[in-house]
Amino acid sequence: MPYEGVLQKMQTEIGSPIQYYLIFPNDYLNVNQVLDKEIHIRFIKYQCLNCGQDRPIYRQGFCRTCFFEIPNAGDWIMRPELSTAHLGKEDRDLEYEKKVQLQPHIVYLANSSNIKVGVTRRSQVPTRWIDQGAHEAIEIVEVPNRYLAGITEVALKEHIGDKTNWRRMLTNDVDDEDLEAWRNKLRRYIPKEAASYFIENNTETHMEFPVLRYPNKVKSLNLDKVPDFKGVLKGIKGQYLIFEDNTVFNVRGSEGYYVSLEIGG
Template sequence: MFYQGVLTKMQTEFAEPIQYYLILKNDFLNMNQLLGKTITMEFVKYQCLKCGLDKPIYRQGFCKEDFFDIPQAGDWIMRPELSTAHLGKEDRDLEYEKKVQLQPHIVYLANSSNVKVGVTRKAQVPTRWIDQGAHEAIEIVEVPNRYLAGITEVALKDYVADKTNWRKMLKNDIEDENLVEWRERLKSHIPDEAQEYYIASNSETHLEFPVQKYPVKPKSLNMIKEQSYTGTLVGVKGQYLIFNDDTVFNVRANEGLVIKFTIA
């Protein structure tokens, strides 16, 4: 059987374990059902997620021209403290920015390779945690806009990490942490503007991933360089496909690539 389509991040369903779905133009693949199967991936071409043209992908699935033009790739996406829609100030498209920025946001702690702080829209919980490969997470603050979440994250980054070590996460080289204690410890460092939104009573969310075998020395697959790869799928964690030879493939980091999948 073979399938072909442009990559976008895998869709997920919060279950035990997490269910993963790869959505292609004409197909819908449950990746959990492919564990133990031999999969061949072949690079076909680029397809920018905005213009649809066969142009090299720059970042986030977009060609360079679109990346620096569309609101979906504004600086405030990666740096929420730069959000300005609450002030009525436009970055690239005020209508779009109001739609995304002026909705409830969560500042959270997630433990994937270590305890880290992050920001996501409330509607993206627990999807954001799944995408990061976190095995446990907890909300700290729920604020009405992205800006308040951003300045809270910046303040807390002085006391807790804001990055995930992807190799450590994939090796499952992790320790359980008491995130309630972490939350209480960080409370005093929340900016005054966000103190009233502190979540004082909640518990950790635990996540289980469909992995049969964790890689010992994960090596990232570069489809542009290799052009094709064949391996047996043994797990999915975060947005990574894990193969039996320790090769890992980050689906989200390769958005905008058209890939042909052959499943034996």
């Protein structure tokens, strides 16, 4: 019997290796357990994660209308420095923005394809790092709101990258780095508003991904272009499924797509 439902990012559980789960309305799949098995993915329709309508997905699992209207798709999501809830100023829904923005946030270094700086809520550590496919990460500061994290990230990315090369991450073309040394090196660039929140004595967190074989090169599966796909699963890294034929499928990038999944032998 196939699994069927709208795709949302895989849920994860830290471990050696990390455990991955696809959640469906009446069931779930531990994706680690289907490594080396054939998976048949069939795209059925769209289902916006907000309105539930069968409308083409624009970004982040939302149709175009919802993306430009709902509070959880505001510009401050991708650009934390635009957060204004700490000033009592509304973007789309002040109560929602207070709930998300006015909680502890981490500015961190992660090494997925290269060292990058990023921001996440404290409650999303280490989930955020796993989703990015980082094999090592370290916190730099823990601040009380999203705005302070945002301005710290803006300052630090003048001196280190803030993007992941997803192709390098998926081929595991990654060098180990001394993130503690990098954290200490970047300390001087932290804005004065956040300087007192520097974390002095933490150590790197390491992630182990369930990958049997990394691809030599990658080709991305787009369900709009290839709505019916079969392949043998060889690994899971970040939010990607890695198949034997070098196809990779970005589950998070396909949120809002209603699919059926069948597991073969």
